[in-house]
Amino acid sequence: MTSRGTPSRFLQSVLQNGVGRYVCQLKRLSIIFSKNAQSSLGIREFIEEGVVDYAKNNPSTVVYVSPQSCRIPKIVAEYLNGNVREEIVTSKTSTQISEVITKLTNQSGLDIIRLRKPFHTDNPSIQGQWHPFTNRPPSIGPIRPQKQDA
């Protein structure tokens, strides 16, 4: 895992989300599970209890519930910038699944790769960035080569 060999990005928010209104970046949540398999037990419990409350609390996210005959239950999250993230939830309890879903709701859709810096500013300098003439008033005189009387 070299830094040049693996992709990396800078920390950013999607279009300064949160400065004005906060827009939830999760567009669509598709829950794929099986009606009769043991691995989807937690998912089925979550769908019985928690899904409707979650959908009411997050009106901007569309929730699709699709029972299929599948071996592994999945939650597929699609974000407003087009990224798709799949979480595999085999043999998880209902509380764990709701935690996973809150995590997906709070994520912006940006790629989960190495962040180069844990901070970012648009205005790094307030007093004016240093340039060679900041501490050099013109009264000092121009830069001359040092006179060496040899």
Add this chain to the structure above:
Amino acid sequence: MVFLSLSSWIRSRGPDRYWKVQEIIKHAKHFRGRKNRCYTLAVKAVRRAFVYATKGRRLKKRNMRTLWISRIAAASREHGMKYPVLMHNLTKTSVQLNRRVISDLAITEPRSFLSLAKVARARQQEGFRAALGDGKEPAGIFSRVVLLQ
């Protein structure tokens, strides 16, 4: 003649070779020459690259610190002070800014850095007065270390 048992002689010697090879070569895609295509060469090159990456993580901390120190030294020399004097006096006045922050201030906030240099200079003068004077003058303002606990 019909060869009926020919197809039963074909064995699959492991269906995963492509993906196992890709796992290595995907880390070598930006290399030069045949190391980015041929598995035998790529294995050696990728192992080397990972070893260098591990060593580089320790070196990066050292290199960044020397970079910060040289930047702080250059900035303090603009104000007529040297790096060891600046840092020693800043620690004596219990200014607990690390070298990274001070170098960022020197770049983006030159006036704040100037005020830090002035604080260090004042503390240095008070130190000289305390050492060379006769103890009759009170200790200066910057020599008072306040413990807020």
